[in-house]
Amino acid sequence: MKHLLKLSDLTEKEILEILNIADQLKYEKKHGIEHHLLKGKTLGMIFEKSSTRTRVSFEVGMYDLGGNALFLSSRDLQIGRGEPVQDTARVLSRYLDAIMIRTYAQKEVEDLAKYGSIPIINGLTDYCHPCQILADLMTIREHKGKLQGLKLCYIGDGNNMANSYIVGAIKMGMTVAVASPNGYEPDAEIVKWATKTGRFTLTTDIYEAAKDADVLCTDVWASMGQEGEANERKKVFEGYQVNSELMKVAKPDAMVQHCLPAHRGEEITEDVFEAHANEIFDEAENRLHAQKAVLVKCILGDK
């Protein structure tokens, strides 16, 4: 595996390998065992949107692995003044060992991979958030002991998180049910692909989607870049909320995942968030371990 551009590029075996490496790196870190697998390597981190978890987990991750990370804000880079991605990719390939990029268009990430010669890792686009879903799958497996056969339900906007949950969970043998308002469904191609597996349903009814779910997931009603639509979205998404009433139709031991940041009182209530805080902050912690596994797989390849 050279890049992580989107989860649909990965095989089930590759996802499983990442999860297994992440588990091992987490165990070793907890036991004080150093794993300087990327000694002397440098990761460039291009951010065209804000971040807390992605930035810190990749930066600490590189440090843990014996390498370095450079925070590159598009506000300061020439890319922010219109330098073509083709040139940026070729220049940065001469200095760095890998690039993690958070941006808007998926095409920009794909273009970096096309024109550069080093591994490219997608740290979130409008289309998908593969790094986050790897951390979620790791957390679900940690709490439930397996992935295969579990039902994952996603409530809310058919955004980058929804798209990646569908692909990641279906690939790992889970059943997925999504509830989104009309006009805010996940990507049509992903829905088509998932429907063919016979393990995917899309509805506008949150109770139908959440019925007997093992995992309930949600995300913000307005993503980064959609700030101008926030008021309109509040009306559209009213009722698309993970709350205690909804939890009653899921399995009694259902867990909750939220990539964060969360908007309490919108997509999730305070009481459900706090009752499941342990699972949600395990998920946040696992960004670190999952990101390290991705870095190792992309930079060292299958060595």
Ligand code: CP
């Ligand atoms: N979940 C997530 O990607 O968080 P950040 O936006 O803080 O990186």
Ligand code: NVA
């Ligand atoms: N859907 C959210 C995820 C944030 C991690 C966004 O794109 O803003």
